[in-house]
Amino acid sequence: MIRAVTARLLLGFASGLLLLGACERPPEVEPGPQYEAFTTRPVLAEWEAETVDQALPSLDQDRVEEVRDLLDAIGAGGRLAHAATGQLQDMDARERTAALLGVVEDLRVELDHKRAAYAWLRDTGSPGLLPRLTLRLKYEKDLWSAVCLADTLLRHGNGSGLDAIAAVLEREPSDAAEEAARSYAATVIPQLPATEGWEPGADFAADWEHLTKVRALWAAERRLAPDEEQPAAFEPEVHAEIVQMCKRLRSQPLRPVDDARFVLIRQRGAVVPILEQLSFDEDRYVREHALQTLSWMGVPIRPWCEARAYDYVAALRSKLGVAGLRPRTCEALGAGRFAAATEDLHYWLQHGSRETAAAAADALLRCAGQDYLPSLQQLISDAEAFARFPAEAQYSLYTLWFALEPELEAEYPPELFDALPEGERERRSRWAAERVPTEP
Amino acid sequence: MKAAPAILALAATGVGAWVLVKLVTPPVQVEVRGPMTSQDCAACHSAVFAEWEESHHAFAYHNPEVRKLSNDFRNEECLACHAPRPVLDFEPGERVLARSADRGTGVDCLSCHQGPQGGMASANRTPSSSAPCQPYHETRMSSVQHCASCHNQHGTVDQWRAAPAHLKGESCLDCHMTETFREGGRRGRHHGFPAAHNREALLRAVRVEGGFDDQGPWFSVENYGAGHNFPTDERSRAADVQVRWQDADGNWGDWQHVHRFRDPYRDEVDLVNTQLPSGETWRENLPMPDGATLGEARLLYRTQPYLPDDESEELGRVELKP
Numbered sequence: 001m002i003r004a005v006t007a008r009l010l011l012g013f014a015s016g017l018l019l020l021g022a023c024e025r026p027p028e029v030e031p032g033p034q035y036e037a038f039t040t041r042p043v044l045a046e047w048e049a050e051t052v053d054q055a056l057p058s059l060d061q062d063r064v065e066e067v068r069d070l071l072d073a074i075g076a077g078g079r080l081a082h083a084a085t086g087q088l089q090d091m092d093a094r095e096r097t098a099a100l101l102g103v104v105e106d107l108r109v110e111l112d113h114k115r116a117a118y119a120w121l122r123d124t125g126s127p128g129l130l131p132r133l134t135l136r137l138k139y140e141k142d143l144w145s146a147v148c149l150a151d152t153l154l155r156h157g158n159g160s161g162l163d164a165i166a167a168v169l170e171r172e173p174s175d176a177a178e179e180a181a182r183s184y185a186a187t188v189i190p191q192l193p194a195t196e197g198w199e200p201g202a203d204f205a206a207d208w209e210h211l212t213k214v215r216a217l218w219a220a221e222r223r224l225a226p227d228e229e230q231p232a233a234f235e236p237e238v239h240a241e242i243v244q245m246c247k248r249l250r251s252q253p254l255r256p257v258d259d260a261r262f263v264l265i266r267q268r269g270a271v272v273p274i275l276e277q278l279s280f281d282e283d284r285y286v287r288e289h290a291l292q293t294l295s296w297m298g299v300p301i302r303p304w305c306e307a308r309a310y311d312y313v314a315a316l317r318s319k320l321g322v323a324g325l326r327p328r329t330c331e332a333l334g335a336g337r338f339a340a341a342t343e344d345l346h347y348w349l350q351h352g353s354r355e356t357a358a359a360a361a362d363a364l365l366r367c368a369g370q371d372y373l374p375s376l377q378q379l380i381s382d383a384e385a386f387a388r389f390p391a392e393a394q395y396s397l398y399t400l401w402f403a404l405e406p407e408l409e410a411e412y413p414p415e416l417f418d419a420l421p422e423g424e425r426e427r428r429s430r431w432a433a434e435r436v437p438t439e440p
Numbered sequence: 441m442k443a444a445p446a447i448l449a450l451a452a453t454g455v456g457a458w459v460l461v462k463l464v465t466p467p468v469q470v471e472v473r474g475p476m477t478s479q480d481c482a483a484c485h486s487a488v489f490a491e492w493e494e495s496h497h498a499f500a501y502h503n504p505e506v507r508k509l510s511n512d513f514r515n516e517e518c519l520a521c522h523a524p525r526p527v528l529d530f531e532p533g534e535r536v537l538a539r540s541a542d543r544g545t546g547v548d549c550l551s552c553h554q555g556p557q558g559g560m561a562s563a564n565r566t567p568s569s570s571a572p573c574q575p576y577h578e579t580r581m582s583s584v585q586h587c588a589s590c591h592n593q594h595g596t597v598d599q600w601r602a603a604p605a606h607l608k609g610e611s612c613l614d615c616h617m618t619e620t621f622r623e624g625g626r627r628g629r630h631h632g633f634p635a636a637h638n639r640e641a642l643l644r645a646v647r648v649e650g651g652f653d654d655q656g657p658w659f660s661v662e663n664y665g666a667g668h669n670f671p672t673d674e675r676s677r678a679a680d681v682q683v684r685w686q687d688a689d690g691n692w693g694d695w696q697h698v699h700r701f702r703d704p705y706r707d708e709v710d711l712v713n714t715q716l717p718s719g720e721t722w723r724e725n726l727p728m729p730d731g732a733t734l735g736e737a738r739l740l741y742r743t744q745p746y747l748p749d750d751e752s753e754e755l756g757r758v759e760l761k762p
Contacts, residue, residue: 107709141707253535254535255706288537324529354476354477355539357541358540359540359541388476390540390541392541392543423512423513424513
């Protein structure tokens, strides 16, 4: 009896398998995108160990003060100044650079010492100064110093200070110090890479126009000239200091994180694979902030990836398989402005949490091409389902719709318009303006 | 009885079919957990929700002062604490990160209660097992660490740790989430979070005194009730001591600045931190000008340093009479 029942059970089980095997898969079962396995590793710690010898030495405050005293002696003139100059010149270049950076980073340093330190950095600084000097753009309030550090960055191939140069030139000087800063700023323009037909220093209007063009090129492509090659990587000393800067992404206080993001988004495109690799780091704050930094960097990502044949979407896509990283990955994917990310983003817009959906919608606004229009129209036409998206997502999708159908009057539902503050709306307008033009 | 094997066989067929479905169907990746938004909480917790709606947690994103200071959130780093992801997604006391959706509700129900596995965390030791939001007891809910993720960015929790035992109490809840009885006699914690924008809360923190001693008029401010510095947290908070004098004709002069309690921003290098630590008293003699017959000193609380006197909160005034 027991055998008979067991046999019937097995028979039933097997026939169930066969029966279902013969059936087609139910149409409502839609498999999600498949992603390769994601594992974290101590990326930053490994890089730090590899690059520590190339990084600028970390100096104690006494050493920084010694250098400040030397600058003081140089400023005083005479025989003492001569000796102090010799002493500073004889220092190891990287140690001197580190000490001078220590001087300009000290909020309580006297103005004369600070200016002298900036000038020494300009004339003798080693390339590793780049990240920390870029950070001074955020904090430096003295106009002459701001021009000097912008000049130094430019000499090391970084145009992040060009906005500061332009701001000083646009400003009507109100005193001798501002006049001196303005005069200095004017001398920086002739150092910009030349283009045909531009005669540096011959005519201010022509200089200004050239500066404007170079600023725009730097903002869009992180290059200073249209024919300049996009370097694949930073030189070792700069790379080591970039790694040091990335360590700030681990910080619990916010300011160091914000400082690092400020610096990283202002570097050349070679920072893109660094940030992408950091999204594998074992520290969740590093992973999150690395992806967020890509999202904030935005526009210059694509030209660099195209020039270096770097498959940005493929590099980032695997992180979409990790729920905790998905929103920031969506945002970073959008920032690359590659339409290849659209399919994944569309899936997560519909199947993600509200957090993921908002990030996916923002990303679609930045990267979806013209062929996304039918899917978008379908989403918006289903009013009930569309209303379930967070306000941020709805606003982004409307903005995308207006971008893809420019003949439409850009009229948002009033309650949606009011739900988002001006800053949020402005950010989305900027993303729409930065979209890569696509043919209908 | 004879039908039993057939029923079993049928059931086995079903099990077989289910196993096959599981084997051949790739997992559909869908992220959904708990209530969709904090608005969903209002259906069952209307009284708590109403308290929260009046709080500055609810106002964290739309607050015009915050908007101004964050350049209308163009400074995106401010979002982390003004529209945070669920705090319980992070290690105790660790910094919280910004969310992308529903920022308008600021520090909302989900920010504090949503658990990493989807249920709703509660300080209640015996939460209802049948509630749709799947509540569960979480000791962290009533711990200082829960608040620290945001409120230690400017050192408030560190100040609390250093405060005298008799003032720090058990946790932040003692002052900022006091016990309350809601409709039906249900006991809970008030979700209005009284603090810097609440006059009663400010008066429970500091008191002023003044008088005359052998060196003339004096005025004091005592942090007698806050388990942290006064003012704390936000660096734009300031409290000013002012004095004015009356001449022989009975005319009052203008208010004059005497002292400011404030933690300055990093780049205000010419300023030092003058916050008043928990349990400490600031006291100063105020030189009386010639011809003055009477004086008045007061303490003004400002939610930002440039707030005009008439928009600031006067926390106490003392007559200075010989």
